[in-house]
Amino acid sequence: MSQVVFVLVPGLHLLDLAGAAQVFSTAAEYGHDYRPTYVAEHEQITTHQGVTLLATKQWPDLTPDDLVVVPGWSVRPGTTNGHLQQQTLDRLTAHHTAGGTVASICAGADALGRAGLLNGRRCTTHHDIQHTLARRYPLAEVIPDVLYVTDGRVVTSAGIASGIDLALHLVATHHGPAAAARVARQMVVYARRNGNDSQQSAMLRHRAHLSDAVHRVQDRIETDFKEQLPLTDLARTAGISERTLTRRFESATGSTPLRYQQLLRLERAEHLISHGATIESAAHSVGFTDARMLRRLRSRPH
The missing domain is CATH 1.10.10.60 (Homeodomain-like)
Known part of the structure; x- marks a missing residue:
């Protein structure tokens, strides 16, 4: 990977964004080529925690080596809609079709569902909205109570801090377990692996x-x-x-x-x-x- 493009949605949770962004930023400090970019449909995005973030409306040119991440946002009970326009959803689909990886954190899985990327795939999301996601996207197999799931260059994670686990998993996949362990130790966190349980990865278990x-x-x-x-x-x-x-x-x-x-x-x-x-x-x-x-x-x- 080189570029990591975060798609920001109004009402996003700070830690959904900051946890994963910190992993890639720390990996870059250790010499790995990660360049975060923050895009949105509006130049100013107000988070659920009240902090206003600045983003660009201009998407960078992407290659199959790049990663697109949709962090989650605050949702009302029984809903997941992030109100992304179809043009943004089409960009997610096009990047995956071109061979790129698309990831979501928490409610960000809804954007992948609307883009058609969850059809026929295993996925997960925050436990509060797992049933809602499964109901909205019946062609997806929503795996409950796991930290993250990888299926066909589509990576979905549960809520909030599990975005850190997802990002560490991607670093380990591309640069080896030692690189991920070094980042995790710097951040004072554990890493875990995907699957049908919450089992910790051997590298940090x-x-x-x-x-x-x-x-x-x-x-x-x-x-x-x-x-x-x-x-x-x-x-x-x-x-x-x-x-x-x-x-x-x-x-x-x-x-x-x-x-x-x-x-x-x-x-x-x-x-x-x-x-x-x-x-x-x-x-x-x-x-x-x-x-x-x-x-x-x-x-x-x-």
């Missing part, structure tokens, strides 16, 4: 501890999870003995360094498979010498 040595080893594994990582090298990274590292790592994370690396490989492979890769190519891409180990890991209960 085991980060709620205070061991600097273990965090350094996790950083190393997340950066080089495709490579062979001997315990001696990881112990050298931590500055402690192999035996001490094993003990501290298991105490802090409940896992061994090897199992942690396998979790990262498995999650990345699952993402590749969900986007059309074969098991064999996914296994090779994440560092397995063949697909047998990946098949064994996929068959285990999580």
Whole structure:
């Protein structure tokens, strides 16, 4: 990705916008090419919290590598309408048709529904309006009580802070788990993965501890999870003995360094498979010498 275009709607929730925007801004500070742009149908947008934002009515030229995000807005019970004009909805559709990714946060899913992008796709939104969204767009499969869902370059997330999880997921997808972990740690948040539950992503599921040595080893594994990582090298990274590292790592994370690396490989492979890769190519891409180990890991209960 390069450009991240946020489509602002009157009454939008500040955190729906600010959370995701902060992720991409922080990623840009770490050298990743994200350039946020804020467009709207009016140059001034008043948020639900009373802050007035300035936007441009002129859309930038988009490429398939760019991302368009529709943050959510305040809705009355039983409604979701963001009052976007058809011209704006057509831009969402055209970008997706051209190969681009379109995302929504909270009630922003209604805009994707009006644009026809939810038809035949899995999606989600804030729990208060899940039933309304499902009723308005019966061709969509609304998944309840998940943080975000990816389906065919359409990414939808639940309300408010889950926009952060969505943005971190996109950073991890394009730049690897270490990049997303670095951004998340800077923002002092956790990242989670999509699916039919609220399960946390492996890359940050085991980060709620205070061991600097273990965090350094996790950083190393997340950066080089495709490579062979001997315990001696990881112990050298931590500055402690192999035996001490094993003990501290298991105490802090409940896992061994090897199992942690396998979790990262498995999650990345699952993402590749969900986007059309074969098991064999996914296994090779994440560092397995063949697909047998990946098949064994996929068959285990999580």
